[in-house]
Amino acid sequence: MTVPRFFIPAAAIDSKKGTIVHEDERLTRQINNVLRLKAGDRICLLDGLGSIYHCRMESAGKGQLKASIEQSLKIEEPFQIPVHVGLPLLKGDRFEWALEKLTELGVAKISPIIVTRSVVQADLSSENGGRSKSNKLDRWLTIMKEAAEQCERATIPRLVPPRRFGLFLQECSLVKNSLNLICAERRQATSLVKKLDNDEGLPSPQEIAIAVGAEGGFTGGEVEEAITLNFLPVSLGQRILRSETAAIYALAIVASKYSASE
Numbered sequence: 549m550t551v552p553r554f555f556i557p558a559a560a561i562d563s564k565k566g567t568i569v570h571e572d573e574r575l576t577r578q579i580n581n582v583l584r585l586k587a588g589d590r591i592c593l594l595d596g597l598g599s600i601y602h603c604r605m606e607s608a609g610k611g612q613l614k615a616s617i618e619q620s621l622k623i624e625e626p627f628q629i630p631v632h633v634g635l636p637l638l639k640g641d642r643f644e645w646a647l648e649k650l651t652e653l654g655v656a657k658i659s660p661i662i663v664t665r666s667v668v669q670a671d672l673s674s675e676n677g678g679r680s681k682s683n684k685l686d687r688w689l690t691i692m693k694e695a696a697e698q699c700e701r702a703t704i705p706r707l708v709p710p711r712r713f714g715l716f717l718q719e720c721s722l723v724k725n726s727l728n729l730i731c732a733e734r735r736q737a738t739s740l741v742k743k744l745d746n747d748e749g750l751p752s753p754q755e756i757a758i759a760v761g762a763e764g765g766f767t768g769g770e771v772e773e774a775i776t777l778n779f780l781p782v783s784l785g786q787r788i789l790r791s792e793t794a795a796i797y798a799l800a801i802v803a804s805k806y807s808a809s810e
Contacts, residue, residue, distance in 0.1 A: 573611035623702035630656035636762035637668035646792035651695040665764030727753035732781035
């Protein structure tokens with residue numbers, strides 16, 4: 549049987565004593581009521597920093613998990629290069645589905661971006677908007693955490709609050725030796741596959757950023773702004789893809805190129 553895996557804060561781990569104590573009522577309910585684990589059962593706990601702890605559960609009552617560490621290992625992520633995806637806010641559950649799949653594929657960071665043609669617009673200023681944004685971020689982080697546990701990642705991708713597209717561009721442009729790409733449909737652009745193949749033999753970038761447009765795509769002005777900040781327009785093929793499909797497809801192409809297992 550597969551050993552259950554859970555992410556916990558690094559502060560809950562006492563490596564010297566070989567013990568773990570973590571207060572989390574939601575986790576203990578899952579352990580007791582869903583998985584029906586008992587004292588002495590094996591579990592794997594991850595600190596989100598790349599280490600995994602093989603443990604024996606001592607107890608999981610009253611919202612507190614206690615476990616003894618039997619072995620700890622450092623796990624390398626399969627990506628040689630961190631990938632940062634600028635993902636537009638999307639209607640319905642499509643955005644959350646994309647968060648899940650990008651996590652499974654190994655993305656390092658996701659920036660929810662607001663572009664001109666976004667159907668969904670975030671309130672970035674009002675007090676109520678701030679509370680709503682915090683609740684959404686918590687929900688999104690939970691989705692990514694559960695996806696990371698399911699696919700047996702050692703880390704959870706970083707998620708930042710929604711922001712304007714221009715701020716995303718500026719941040720990426722400040723990263724040294726980065727490869728910044730903008731998916732530009734209906735435009736003369738080199739295919740992403742050819743772009744990566746043409747870079748064969750060149751020094752690997754320190755980071756790769758991928759910007760994906762919303763339902764209506766990027767405006768011409770947004771593409772030009774990205775180009776001025778050293779983003780390269782790339783094509784994902786002749787078909788016009790949904791935003792979430794484009795993000796996943798682009799990351800999969802990059803993964804096939806820069807996977808450590810290759």
